[in-house]
Each structure stands twice: as C-alpha cells, then as structure tokens.
Amino acid sequence: MTWFDRLFPTLMLLMPLAIALGSKRHERLSREDAGPLMRRLVWATLGLVALTIGVQFLLEATHESRTGLRAAWPVVMAVIGFQFLWFKRAVPALGARDPGWRPPQESPVRSASLAPRHLDGALPPWIWVTSWMTFALMVAATAWAISEGAPLLIALGLAFFPGFAFGARSSAFEPATLDPGGSLELQASYRELRLAKARGFLMLGLVGSAVFAVTAVFVVVKPEYAVHWGAYGGATVGLLGGLFGLMGSLMRARANRLLAETLDEQSAPHA
C-alpha cells in the first residue's frame, strides 16, 4: 500500500490545479486578475505536494508498520490539503477566468418561473418508494447481522441514507435565479442540475448504506471477506462522492455562466 499512500494524496492535491488549467478563459466576462491567482494556485499546489511526499518518505523511514501517523498522514493531507487548494486557491482563480465559478450576480431585478418544481418529476413517488423499501431491507439485514454477533457500531453506517435523502429533497427544490428574459436554456440547465443532484444524493445514500449493510452480513457469513469488502466499498463510496461533487460543481458553474452571459447580453446597450 506504500504506492497508494504516495499516489492518492498527490492526485488529490493536483486535481484543483488540473481543473483550473483545464478551464477556458471566458471571452467577454473573464477578469484581468486571473494571472496572479493562478500563480498562487500553482505555488501552493507544488508546496503542498512536496510537503506531503517529503513527510511521507520520512514517516516510511521512521515507522515500520503502516499505523498511527504514517497511516493518517496521506488521508489528512488528501482531505485538508485538497479543501484548502480547491476552495481557497482554485475557486478564486477559476472565478477570475470564468463567471460560472463566481457567486451569481446580485441584481435588484428578480425573476422567477411559475412552473411548480414539485411537479417537474425530479423525484417522483416511485423513486422514493423504491429507495425506502431498499433501505428497509438493509436495516433488516443489518439488524439480523448484529443479532448474530456483528458489531453494533456498524449500524451507524445506515444513517447514510436518511441523511442523503434529506439532501436529495432539498436539492429537488433549490432556488433558481433566472434572468428577466426567462431564458429557456437557463431554466433547462437548472432543471438538469436539480435532477442530477437530487437523484445523485439518493443513489449515494443508498450505496453508502448498502456498503455497511453488506459488510455487517459478511462479518457473520464470510468474516474473511468483510475487511476487504469494507475497504473497497468505502473507497467506492468516496470515489462516487468525489465524482458526484465534481459533476455538481461543473453543472452549477454552467448554470451560473449562462446566467452571467444572459444578464450581460440583456444589460448591453442595443445597437
């Protein structure tokens, strides 16, 4: 697993820079100050990668077993380092290049669609019924496994689904800032974002709870598989969560960019 400890945090730390470098500079609505912000992102990324790898080699040299600080260091750097680089360095740089990464423009003119969102089918009743029935099966399986000797703590993992179901419901109704002209493209973009977020949250909640429920059953039925299943299942949930977050951010950026472009076109003096 040594290769994983070196590779995983490095990739996570490089991701914000990769996304920023891959983003296009908006022709009309980019800002002049993007250069210094990009340079700050590059230096911060290089510094953190060097620190992470350097300390990792030091820990490998001084700690024989992969426990304690040696085990925690790559994960801590992947999470905290990523958060710092993404939110404090990459998002401002992206925002300078592209209005999609800036908060939506506050305007005294507010527009809203009269189409009720609870009828637009983001989460129709059959999806809810199927999801909760699946969750009930997981609860039953976990309860059985615990009664057969699986650790009680594993039941905490079932909280994944109710938590994410709440997120799904909120996403299905989240506000949509429209332009005064009521651009259909913008409305479609918000709807796609709502659908993807609501269904993604629900799916992630189900997969997360399923990993714990199946782990609980493996602990009883095939204990030798339980550890591997838990590790791979947890990693899969983490990966899916990361991809889901990235996809949501990109879709949100698209809606924000469309709004900024539409407002800019509408505010431009007519020839």
Add this chain to the structure above:
Amino acid sequence: MITIRLNSPVPLVDQLVAALRCSIARSEVAPGDTLPTVRQLAADLGVDMNTVSRAYRVLATSGLVQTTRGRGTSVTASRDVAPLDELALRERLRGALADARLAGRNATDIRALVNEEIQSMWAETTTHPTTEDLP
C-alpha cells in the same frame, strides 16, 4: 415567468400581485394550473415567504386563485372573477394617468407606454414552459 424590482418604490406585495395578475391575464398560467409553493417563489425571488403568502391571499380574495390545503394554490377559471364595468375601468385608468401627470410625465410618453403595455398584454402567449418545452 414573473419579474419584480427590489429597488422599486412600489411595495413588493403589490408588485407580486400585479405580476401574477398579468401572467394570469396573458394566459401564461391557465385556469387549473398549480402555482409554485410559497417557499419556492420566495426563494427564487429572494423575498420573504410572508410577502408571497400575502400576495397569494390578495389574489385569492379577488378570485383569481384558490388555495386548497394539501394541494397548493391554483389558478381559478377567469369567469369566476367579478366583471369589471367600463366605469370602474375608467376610474382605474384615470387614477393611473393622474399619478403619471402628477409625476411630471408628458402625454406622448404615457401614450407610448400604454401602447407598449397593450401590445404586451394582448400578445400571443403560451403557458409557462413544461419540461418538454425546455431544450
């Protein structure tokens, strides 16, 4: 779709009532259509939920919408609205024109404004876009 201006001297409730009345009059929302929930409209417009709630109540009092517990607020058939005779209409127009003149606007400007509003009100309209209409 409706639009309001946060920096307008006209109270938000009045703007909201006027905007919703226009949408109903232009058949952007048809009789029987459900309007957005108070929470949705308030969040989209960035106004307090009480503002939207009050606007819906004003429209319900004038018979344009009805709120049913558990089913939300829907547009009623336009024939349910009390008929407006010519005298009443003249009084309202006169009031608006008097306000315009007191504000120092000249007749040419107002005539252009009225024509614009007439064209907008009687323009060919469709109901709000459904999911099939969206690109």
